[in-house]
Amino acid sequence: NAGVMQNPRHLVRRRGQEARLRCSPMKGHSHVYWYRQLPEEGLKFMVYLQKENIIDESGMPKERFSAEFPKEGPSILRIQQVVRGDSAAYFCASSPRTETNYGYTFGSGTRLTVV
Amino acid sequence: AQTVTQSQPEMSVQEAETVTLSCTYDTSESNYYLFWYKQPPSRQMILVIRQEAYKQQNATENRFSVNFQKAAKSFSLKISDSQLGDTAMYFCAFIYSGGSNYKLTFGKGTLLTVNP
Numbered sequence: 001n002a003g004v005m006q007n008p009r010h011l012v013r014r015r016g017q018e019a020r021l022r023c024s025p026m027k028g029h030s031h032v033y034w035y036r037q038l039p040e041e042g043l044k045f046m047v048y049l050q051k052e053n054i055i056d057e058s059g060m061p062k063e064r065f066s067a068e069f070p071k072e073g074p075s076i077l078r079i080q081q082v083v084r085g086d087s088a089a090y091f092c093a094s095s096p097r098t099e100t101n102y103g104y105t106f107g108s109g110t111r112l113t114v115v
Numbered sequence: 116a117q118t119v120t121q122s123q124p125e126m127s128v129q130e131a132e133t134v135t136l137s138c139t140y141d142t143s144e145s146n147y148y149l150f151w152y153k154q155p156p157s158r159q160m161i162l163v164i165r166q167e168a169y170k171q172q173n174a175t176e177n178r179f180s181v182n183f184q185k186a187a188k189s190f191s192l193k194i195s196d197s198q199l200g201d202t203a204m205y206f207c208a209f210i211y212s213g214g215s216n217y218k219l220t221f222g223k224g225t226l227l228t229v230n231p
Contacts, residue, residue, distance in 0.1 A: 042119070044221070045218045102165065103148075108159045
């Protein structure tokens with residue numbers, strides 16, 4: 001049973017380009033969460049998705065950032081026109097239901113570097 | 116909104132010794148869960164231990180144990196018989212147990228180095 005799979009592991013983008021980060025949840029998990037870890041910071045909640053629905057995007061910047069979790073395929077976090085401040089590690093987690101009292105299963109993250 | 120504070124940015128310990136990492140949090144809720152996560156250089160977030168706020172008994176997982184003081188809103192992690200593989204960032208995290216309880220709130224982390 002593979003864990004949460006994220007790719008790519010490292011992503012380098014020039015300022016102004018688009019970044020696409022992918023997350024495949026654990027088998028049987030239909031709830032996906034994205035977190036961002038800025039340098040020397042803890043993880044911060046960005047967005048919570050269920051299949052084909054965005055449940056809570058309160059932690060995601062209003063501009064340039066979007067997320068989706070289609071019926072088929074992985075969840076995608078998309079950052080348009082990246083800027084240096086977007087450089088961070090982006091983590092995806094999944095769960096079989098909303099209740100997460102047992103903690104999430106996290107992926108290994110995608111480190112985005114904007115040059 | 117709840118906050119989680121880890122006051123020790125870095126700590127070091129000799130192999131086989133015991134070390135305690137501190138965490139305090141602030142919340143007005145009475146029902147919640149607390150976690151310690153380990154993040155080694157591989158960057159993988161690994162759940163180390165979990166504590167339910169309504170349980171007075173401190174959680175233990177092999178060499179890892181917590182000291183949970185609900186009134187003081189303190190949740191420290193004790194690592195006994197430290198091993199080189201324990202070298203990692205350690206994050207304390209909080210989540211409400213009711214309502215929209217899907218948002219984990221993390222502290223800034225403590226970098227633990229275990230020296231041979």
